[in-house]
Amino acid sequence: MSKSIFYHAGCPVCVSAEQDLLNLIGLDHIDVVHIGEEASKITEAENAGVKSVPALVTPNGNVLHINFGASIEDVKA
Amino acid sequence: MSKSIFYHAGCPVCVSAEQDLLNLIGLDHIDVVHIGEEASKITEAENAGVKSVPALVTPNGNVLHINFGASIEDVKA
Numbered sequence: 001m002s003k004s005i006f007y008h009a010g011c012p013v014c015v016s017a018e019q020d021l022l023n024l025i026g027l028d029h030i031d032v033v034h035i036g037e038e039a040s041k042i043t044e045a046e047n048a049g050v051k052s053v054p055a056l057v058t059p060n061g062n063v064l065h066i067n068f069g070a071s072i073e074d075v076k077a
Numbered sequence: 078m079s080k081s082i083f084y085h086a087g088c089p090v091c092v093s094a095e096q097d098l099l100n101l102i103g104l105d106h107i108d109v110v111h112i113g114e115e116a117s118k119i120t121e122a123e124n125a126g127v128k129s130v131p132a133l134v135t136p137n138g139n140v141l142h143i144n145f146g147a148s149i150e151d152v153k154a
């Protein structure tokens with residue numbers, strides 16, 4: 001199985017969702033990207049269709065936006 | 078691992094998210110509840126903290142609201 005990518009910005013909502021998804025999907029199947037710390041990844045996230053964080057991009061390219069934490073526009077600002 | 082419960086109401090957003098999560102988490106680890114067809118489950122979902130569907134209630138009781146599809150109030154109406 002290809003990996004999913006979990007984009008987040010370090011907010012409490014993000015961290016909580018991250019822990020849940022890591023438990024459910026498994027560390028081996030998910031890459032975690034902190035777009036607050038890795039600003040270069042913001043464009044990658046936007047290109048994948050991420051509108052807000054936390055969000056999970058699945059191996060087939062779908063974007064699951066989870067428990068609205070922050071708009072990606074706010075993270076860019 | 079205990080099972081997660083995926084609540085949905087049959088909308089396209091729900092079905093898409095359902096397929097992704099079933100693929101990622103695995104059929105054996107997730108129960109799917111269609112609250113549009115099983116109205117008796119709406120109270121159960123609300124008690125679990127579900128505000129909108131689709132939503133995933135994790136084994137530790139956290140609620141992950143995914144890609145806003147429909148308010149649970151709309152499903153009740």
